[in-house]
Amino acid sequence: MVDFFLGLDPLIQALLATLFTWGMTALGAALVFTTKSFNQKLLDGMLGFAGGVMIAASFWSLLSPALEMAEGGRVPAWVPAAVGFMLGGIFL
Structure with missing residues (x-):
């Protein structure tokens, strides 16, 4: 998996890293909507x-x-x- 990622174009790597970071932030923020307290x-x-x-x-x-x-x-x-x-x- 790491070799696949390192073999990609740097722009694609940056895009995937950005999307991963966004996804983790959205997942963490979604906890606000799923819990009352x-x-x-x-x-x-x-x-x-x-x-x-x-x-x-x-x-x-x-x-x-x-x-x-x-x-x-x-x-x-x-x-x-x-x-x-x-x-x-x-x-x-």
Whole structure:
């Protein structure tokens, strides 16, 4: 199965990955329509998990590359990332 997917054109791979992601999101959202109530502890756990995923995504996709790009500059590498982080918080 993996070999078949890797043998496809990159545009087809992107299309299939997008459709898979959309399908999983739609399936998860469909749970809202099939249940009347959720356990509060389950909701709290899912919210905590989602928050952890977002923190990890922001670090690995934004802060870590910013630190790598700022290395070797005139200021310490953490300064541009910290200033950008704070400005983002202010604008939010």
